[in-house]
Amino acid sequence: MSDRRSYWNRILGEHGPGVTAFIRRRVRRAADASDLTQELYLRLLRADRAELIRNPEAYLYTVAVNLVREQAVLDRRWRHTVDAVDPPGDPALVDFRTPEEQVDLQARLAQAAELIDELPAKCQAVLILQYRDGLSYEEIASRLGVTTHAVKKYVVQGLAQCRDRLRRSKGGAR
Amino acid sequence: MSPRQDPVRAWIATQAQTWFVLHREGQLTAAQRQQFVDWLCESPAHAQEYVALIGFMQDVQHVAAQNTTDADVLIARARAEVDVDNVQPMFAAVGSHAADRSPPRRIRTPVWVAVAATVASVIVLLAGGWWFHERNHYQTAHAEQRSWRMPDGSTVHLNSSSEIRVRYDDKQRRVDLVRGQALFQVAKDAQRPFSVYAGDAVARAVGTEFDVYRRADRTLISVLEGRVAVWRLPDVFEQARHAMDADAGNSSRQPIAHLDADQQAMISGHSAEVSQRDGKVRKTVAWLQRQVVFDHDSLGSAIEEFNRYAERRIRVEGAELRSLQISGIFSAYDAEAFLRFLERQPDIDVQRGTEEIVVSAAPPENLEKRVEKSYPNIW
Numbered sequence: 001m002s003d004r005r006s007y008w009n010r011i012l013g014e015h016g017p018g019v020t021a022f023i024r025r026r027v028r029r030a031a032d033a034s035d036l037t038q039e040l041y042l043r044l045l046r047a048d049r050a051e052l053i054r055n056p057e058a059y060l061y062t063v064a065v066n067l068v069r070e071q072a073v074l075d076r077r078w079r080h081t082v083d084a085v086d087p088p089g090d091p092a093l094v095d096f097r098t099p100e101e102q103v104d105l106q107a108r109l110a111q112a113a114e115l116i117d118e119l120p121a122k123c124q125a126v127l128i129l130q131y132r133d134g135l136s137y138e139e140i141a142s143r144l145g146v147t148t149h150a151v152k153k154y155v156v157q158g159l160a161q162c163r164d165r166l167r168r169s170k171g172g173a174r
Numbered sequence: 175m176s177p178r179q180d181p182v183r184a185w186i187a188t189q190a191q192t193w194f195v196l197h198r199e200g201q202l203t204a205a206q207r208q209q210f211v212d213w214l215c216e217s218p219a220h221a222q223e224y225v226a227l228i229g230f231m232q233d234v235q236h237v238a239a240q241n242t243t244d245a246d247v248l249i250a251r252a253r254a255e256v257d258v259d260n261v262q263p264m265f266a267a268v269g270s271h272a273a274d275r276s277p278p279r280r281i282r283t284p285v286w287v288a289v290a291a292t293v294a295s296v297i298v299l300l301a302g303g304w305w306f307h308e309r310n311h312y313q314t315a316h317a318e319q320r321s322w323r324m325p326d327g328s329t330v331h332l333n334s335s336s337e338i339r340v341r342y343d344d345k346q347r348r349v350d351l352v353r354g355q356a357l358f359q360v361a362k363d364a365q366r367p368f369s370v371y372a373g374d375a376v377a378r379a380v381g382t383e384f385d386v387y388r389r390a391d392r393t394l395i396s397v398l399e400g401r402v403a404v405w406r407l408p409d410v411f412e413q414a415r416h417a418m419d420a421d422a423g424n425s426s427r428q429p430i431a432h433l434d435a436d437q438q439a440m441i442s443g444h445s446a447e448v449s450q451r452d453g454k455v456r457k458t459v460a461w462l463q464r465q466v467v468f469d470h471d472s473l474g475s476a477i478e479e480f481n482r483y484a485e486r487r488i489r490v491e492g493a494e495l496r497s498l499q500i501s502g503i504f505s506a507y508d509a510e511a512f513l514r515f516l517e518r519q520p521d522i523d524v525q526r527g528t529e530e531i532v533v534s535a536a537p538p539e540n541l542e543k544r545v546e547k548s549y550p551n552i553w
Contacts, residue, residue: 040225041218049211053204056211057197064225112233116241125252130198131238133245137199143249149359152195159191160184162230 039067115162123158126151185464185507189213190223194231313337314354317483317507319464327361328368333461334482334506342366355387357459360400375441376405378429385459392442395433396458403429404439406446464506473498476512477533484509486526491534495522 043063044052052059116124125144129135141148193210196202202210214221314320314332321331324340326347332338336354340347344366349358351372360368362381369378372386375393382400386393395404431439431448436455440447457467466479474496477488483506490496504512509531516522516533523536 037218037222041221053207053211113237121251121255125248128238128241131235144252155195156191163187
């Protein structure tokens, strides 16, 4: 478990901001976004299945990171021409993107902080105890006096709420 | 965003969130990893949603790590919070149950509840001598799924167009499934068995997880975890007469079956059939994931499943077509995807009317045209 966690933190630390920024920026443009999604998907389909099943989440993430690296070159080359176009948002894509194309990190984090603040106390407690204090779901469950099943439900519910809010704020800005 | 797409998108998001949470819990089993890969590869939208979720969770992680509220304060607030009644859990079908085996912690009934119950019982007695202390009524509309936490800590998930009545007293916890389908995660309480009455069937457990699906002519009981005793209703009536005041759990009457995990019983007025087939229970509870699973089922019964959720009724014409065998996993809320799947079959025709959708056998002369239509890139 702790191995997994540190692995995750490492990969997030190394590549996280790049991937996030990339996805947020790219999915803004419908054509680019569907290209990216399509490419990501195709690489998954082409992947060696046994390899993919061994650690699917890391595999998916590595593929996304590789896409960032490859596309970064193209992005630099095409930035000036592509950015001049302002195509409509893509309704077919679901993600946690923000309305601005270039939302700076601070604004994004402020929004995330606001979303966490609005969450039910149970979900808040789980996220903070998990990410700040490094407790496992099991440990959190026993502190809260509920089952781990319930703990997981709080998180899924909370994320669903965040997603709704983000989508609504995006819709309002459009 | 079209309203039609919305539930599907939300459904994909919930799946992504569920998988994400399962990953944070610890090492997935090989079977779960396989299932996760299947899900990822099912649609580009799935992979996209998952990567986007990872991106968002990086921000959440960053913000959570900077939070300065004391852990004890967080816990106290969380414990004080009243449960939201509309949870949308999907773990029953996706997750490993092993992680959830720890029994739900039952807090002893506080005094005020006992007092309230006594007062309630007095009122109820005055009202007509009825014997239960708490009575509750829960239902879902067409295409709606909801979950509730019961006063004893048990959780009930109701599928589309379903209805239950809940009556608890200090001898038993009784749920009447008036119609539809419900999955019960029963909090352990050896003093008060948990009984579900549905049509001709009664299922009784102390602490377990099981699904009851009441159809017009029969009731299907599926056990996910633990052990459930099953009676046919006439037996229970008789038993109730025998032991009106006795502990309802200690009856001399033998149940017609004891079901263990992964077992199902089909009860009708005339018969009771217990079966244990791999995947059957998983299939029955797929609705929790908003999925419908067909395994060599007839097209007729498959369409019946979709009609539980669909906005427009779907009708299949012709006995031969209705008996056509179908296999596959579909989103319960995406009948359109299923219809497109049918349309791709060269010998099936789908007509979309405003009132209903009719599935019929395609005239043979249209076959070539249909193939061309279904696979525009094939030529």
